[in-house]
Amino acid sequence: MSAIATKIVEKYNLTPKMSVVELSQHTSEFLENLTDDRKRNQARRRLRDGFKFSSEQVGVLIPNQRGGKSKTINIVKGNCKIAITSPPKSLEEEIIREITKRILQNRYGISGAQVDDLFSTQKDGSRDVNVAISNKPSKRLKEETIGEMAQRFLQEKLSVRDVRAEAYALALSASDANAGSSRLSRLRRELRSLNASLEIIEATKFPDITKDANEIQNDRREKVKRIDYPDHFTLESVKERLDTYDISTPPNYQTLADVMLMLCIRPAELTxxxxxxxxxxxxxxxxxxxxxxxxxxxxxxxQERAKELLTWIQNAISSGRIGNPGIPGTKWFNRFLKEYDLVPKYLRKIGAVYGAVVHKADSTARTMTIAGECLRHDPHNFTSPVQNYVVVNYRKKGQTPEQARPFHLYDDN
Incomplete structure (x- = not known):
């Protein structure tokens, strides 16, 4: 009721000038003393009308208490969905969820109505909500990288609860649970590099998001794409051409493809x-x-020969003698590779397999290590070197497609 709200406000000298994070530290006391909806509604009116707190601040101080079982809640971004965990089971979880709502609204550009719909409970106690989110991130989202976010956590000395809310919002802002889980993994790596406490690092782990991400990965493995290539792009053929290229002559599309395959390079990395x-x-x-x-x-x-060939291609691009396939919308390179039933991204994956073969990997672990190094995978990330779920049907020159041996670019485990 309003008297309880007044007592708490005066006890801690709460004012509308305080931040949402500061106010959230007192949420538990409000909810412990306001035991039913009638009292909470009265207290909310007192905070708004008497103390001039904004609706956002009131929502943090006295969050909605909703129960009931939950079905899947999905944020829809483009054609992707990310599952959100079931309703909070404790007061602490409820507080974290309310802070997460504010972060999604203020930093990630989701409207207040969308946030309310996202976390609302239907009359039958279930939740089955799809919310369309704008693809235009807020100014702060554009400016703050995950590394900068980790630094901010420590510089501002955020509590475990606030870190958990921030990490949860970061994961939910991704296109799906798999991308969200990847963002959280990156955040943990950044925090470890800054010597954050184990408690802070553990706060960024969400079993439900990890479970959803694993389900997505398993589904993708079932739909695995197998890459076949003609004799013209076998290891022997590519290596023979690379050994004979004369850098005093202008390169062509074939040269470009061979160098990209050799270095497992993305088109956007060429320059x-x-x-x-x-x-x-x-x-x-x-x-x-x-x-x-x-x-x-x-x-x-x-290494010197590889550097020489890369510089040769880069000089040709900068001088205009050959186009840059890394420019969005470029079609000419795709048309060249189409004659061989390949696309640019396949070159990178075939190159990783060839790297493992050339360096004579003698075990699955060694193969993954070499493939990861060819792909310039972060050595501190102990997951599979690539999670593109692709199998290259490796074969030597002259062998038939039936003689090809599937070469997995991900660990079965």
Missing amino acids: TLRITDAGVTGYAKNRGQPDIPRKFRSMEKN
Whole structure:
């Protein structure tokens, strides 16, 4: 009731100028003293009308208490869905959820009505809600990387509860549970690098999101794409061409394809990748993050020769002698590869297999290590080097497709 609200406000000197995070520290006391909906509604009116707190602040101080069993709740972003966990089972979980709502609304650009619908409970106690989210992130989302987010957690000395809410919102802002789980993994790596406490790191783990991500991955494995290639792109053929290329002559589309396969390179990395004595830098997946050199590894063992061929291609692109397939909407390179029933992204995956073969991997673990190094996979990420769920039907020149041996680019475990 209003008297209880007044007492708590005066006890802690709460004001509308305080942040949502600061106010959330007093949520538990409000809910412990306001034991039914009537009292909570009276207290909300007192906070709004008497103390001039905003609706957002009132929602944090006295969140809605809703029970009931839950079906799947989905955030829909484009054609993707991400499952949200069932209703909170404790007061602490309810507080975290309310903070998460505010973060989704203020930082990730979800309207208040959408957030309310997302977390609402139907009359029968179930939840089955689809909410369309704008693909335009807020200004802060564009500016803050996951690494910067981890630094902010420690600089602002956020509590475990606030870190958990922030991490939950980060995961829910992804296109699906698999992408959300990946963001959380990256966040934990950043926190470990900053020597965050184990309690803070553990706060970013959500079993339900991990479970949903595993289900997505298992489903994708069942729909695995198998890559076949013609004799023209066998290891022997590609290696023979790479050994005979003369960098004093202009490169062509075939040269471009062979170098991309050799370095397991993405089209977007063609102008940025650099091979130095310290390692390889400039890989596209690392944009917006510290460009830490990764170990050089490719089907071309000679680092100087690999660097020479890469520079040859980059100079040709910069001079205009050959186009840049990394430019969005480029079709000419796709048309060239289509003659061989390939697409640009297949070159990277075939190259990882060839790298493992050339370096004579003698076990599954060694194969994954070498493939990961060819792909410039983060060595501190102990998951599979790629989770693209692809199988390359590896065969030698002259062998028939029936003689090909499936070469998995992910660990069966």
